[in-house]
Amino acid sequence: MTTPMPADAIAVGRIAGAFGIKGWIKVQPFSLDASALFASKTWWLSSDTPRPQALPSAFQVLALREQGDLLVAQVEGVLDRNAAEALRGVNLHVPRSAFPKTPDGEFYWIDLIGLSVLNREGQPVGTVIGLIDTGPHAVLRIAPPGLAAPTPAQEVLIPFVSRYGCDVDLAAGRITVDWQLDWQDAE
Structure with missing residues (x-):
């Protein structure tokens, strides 16, 4: 064919x-x-x-x-x-x-990759470049602004759970999270 x-x-x-x-x-x-x-x-x-x-x-x-x-x-x-x-x-x-339609509040991972991530204050956290399945929940892999291909140490990892907001707006192409930018630099 x-x-x-x-x-x-x-x-x-x-x-x-x-x-x-x-x-x-x-x-x-x-x-x-x-x-x-x-x-x-x-x-x-x-x-x-x-x-x-x-x-x-x-x-x-x-x-x-x-x-x-x-x-x-x-x-x-x-x-x-x-x-x-x-x-x-x-x-x-x-x-x-x-693909079959997902229930409200559920998403295919492929639809999340490439979305912009902003915190509640509207500050850019980065862009979703992938997800990690940890078993209990997924974790967003985010490239910080200005980095298209970050090293693993440069990636921002945010659990994809309601505790961190993770409000997805596919139409707007963004995810809003309850995440402070200074948390990225904390070790």
Whole structure:
């Protein structure tokens, strides 16, 4: 299938290998919630490394189910174990627009990355460059103003919990936090 990857495509999983002998693939989702993979009947493909064979641009998903910590899928055009195994390591993308809607007050991490972070006084804290999953809650990784690629020691880490405000306004492109700028320099 030669379908161009949508402009809003997000990597949501990776092919972990073959499942059985009939061409099914094992998929390792990048999130504990694999609903984005279930929401799209087309997966677009990419690879971080050169491949011996050209990849199709996309697969039509024929069947998909959970199998332990992984998913297993039957995709169009992959008919045997060898073809499935040859896809090991390929990244799977779906359009962001296909993601299921989140309940109020919940957000996909991908939507938080790039947002400006301001404190309650309107002072810029920085820009969200990533999140860390600590188990009980997530932590915002923030690049201070003027630093596009900070070292780990330069990053501002703020727990993404109500205790620190963390009011998200996606439409305005910002997160407001209860955080003082001088806390960043305290050791």
